[in-house]
């Protein structure tokens with residue numbers, strides 16, 4: 001009798017492990033107003049693309065900007081409160097990011113900001129430079145303090161001789177947490193998204209292996225661009241957002257994919273509809289280029305964004321998007337097991353039975369708390385129980 005609950009739990013967990021997950025991703029703008037714009041204090045005509053970083057419990061933004069004299073990367077600070085208020089400084093210190101010049105002219109790259117990511121104590125910036133023929137090439141830089149404006153230029157990712165004309169790119173670093181045995185670089189030439197792998201995270205060869213193409217008769221029928229850094233979900237799979245254009249109205253929208261936990265070059269799901277389109281008068285195209293986990297978890301009304309069926313597995317992110325002005329958006333990802341409704345976790349299965357879990361059983365039953373903590377507890381149980389199966 002004593003073992004009965006464990007047997008039950010094991011059956012439940014094996015079903016979950018084999019679940020046929022149906023993912024869903026949705027967005028909701030924080031407000032109708034941009035957070036960075038010439039109209040609200042920016043010196044730049046255009047604030048094109050932005051990436052969020054976290055440093056010592058503060059949020060920063062690297063913003064790719066444009067004015068009459070060229071393209072610049074600037075640093076900014078982001079403020080975000082639990083009540084959903086989000087804002088940013090137009091720039092942190094009126095300084096543009098500078099890298100020691102090589103033979104390149106880093107200012108005239110065009111679409112200059114790609115992504116910012118963190119790995120092993122360093123922040124990595126992917127951006128555009130131009131080669132000696134004014135040809136845009138993918139470059140990178142690193143720093144241990146992104147607020148310092150002291151970046152070390154690492155040069156071009158691919159040899160100039162490869163003549164690879166990239167538009168947007170992002171890294172997926174292999175870490176202890178995601179258990180990936182290597183590092184990944186995603187990039188596009190607007191006609192496809194490709195990936196590269198690297199074991200040392202320093203050398204990247206240009207194999208141009210395709211990952212995603214435009215799809216006829218969809219919102220992404222014409223061009224496709226890398227969007228965000230792939231982020232780990234609690235299932236272990238990765239959420240990877242991209243930007244795409246269709247021929248009907250020539251507008252850029254946001255699409256979503258889920259990449260496989262073990263081999264992130266396998267796209268296990270891809271949304272048929274875009275999750276964000278230009279809607280407000282200041283939005284002409286949507287380039288959702290960066291998301292980070294929401295430090296406050298999901299809001300209590302997350303069901304209004306993702307749908308009530310999906311609330312129990314919801315994970316929430318904050319994101320920034322351009323183009324011309326920078327806005328802020330909430331991104332929600334979730335899944336249901338659609339192979340058998342009986343394996344869908346209910347609040348009954350959400351009791352805190354794992355002594356290693358810091359949450360209290362009573363907290364697990366709070367609807368606002370449940371999506372964040374209970375699933376996490378269950379994952380701990382999955383790990384420890386599967387060891388005995």
Ligand SMILES: *[C@@H]1O[C@H](CO)[C@@H](O)[C@H](O)[C@H]1NC(C)=O
Pocket residue numbers: 043067068069070072094096
């Ligand atoms: C454009 O921005 C750069 C960097 O802040 C600044 O040096 C330059 O004066 C600006 N040009 C104009 C026309 O505002």
Ligand SMILES: *[C@@H]1O[C@H](CO)[C@@H](O)[C@H](O)[C@H]1NC(C)=O
Pocket residue numbers: 081082083084085
């Ligand atoms: C949200 O919280 C911040 C910080 O406490 C405060 O400055 C702001 O006025 C609040 N906004 C609303 C709408 O309550």
Ligand SMILES: *[C@@H]1O[C@H](CO)[C@@H](O)[C@H](O)[C@H]1NC(C)=O
Pocket residue numbers: 043093094
């Ligand atoms: C930033 O630069 C602009 C023009 O380039 C200037 O008008 C403004 O006063 C500067 N702001 C600060 C805080 O130095």
Ligand SMILES: *[C@@H]1O[C@H](CO)[C@@H](O)[C@H](O)[C@H]1NC(C)=O
Pocket residue numbers: 148150151152
């Ligand atoms: C900038 O970073 C380099 C390399 O990490 C370091 O040697 C240098 O002291 C830093 N400079 C400043 C002003 O912090």
Ligand SMILES: *[C@@H]1O[C@H](CO)[C@@H](O)[C@H](O)[C@H]1NC(C)=O
Pocket residue numbers: 269270271272
């Ligand atoms: C997209 O549509 C195809 C064909 O109708 C379907 O097989 C696929 O499951 C859909 N994808 C999602 C994520 O709903």
Ligand SMILES: *[C@@H]1O[C@H](CO)[C@@H](O)[C@H](O)[C@H]1NC(C)=O
Pocket residue numbers: 020022338339
């Ligand atoms: C489960 O999801 C897939 C992919 O969207 C769909 O093709 C299938 O019909 C769904 N199955 C059930 C039982 O709803």
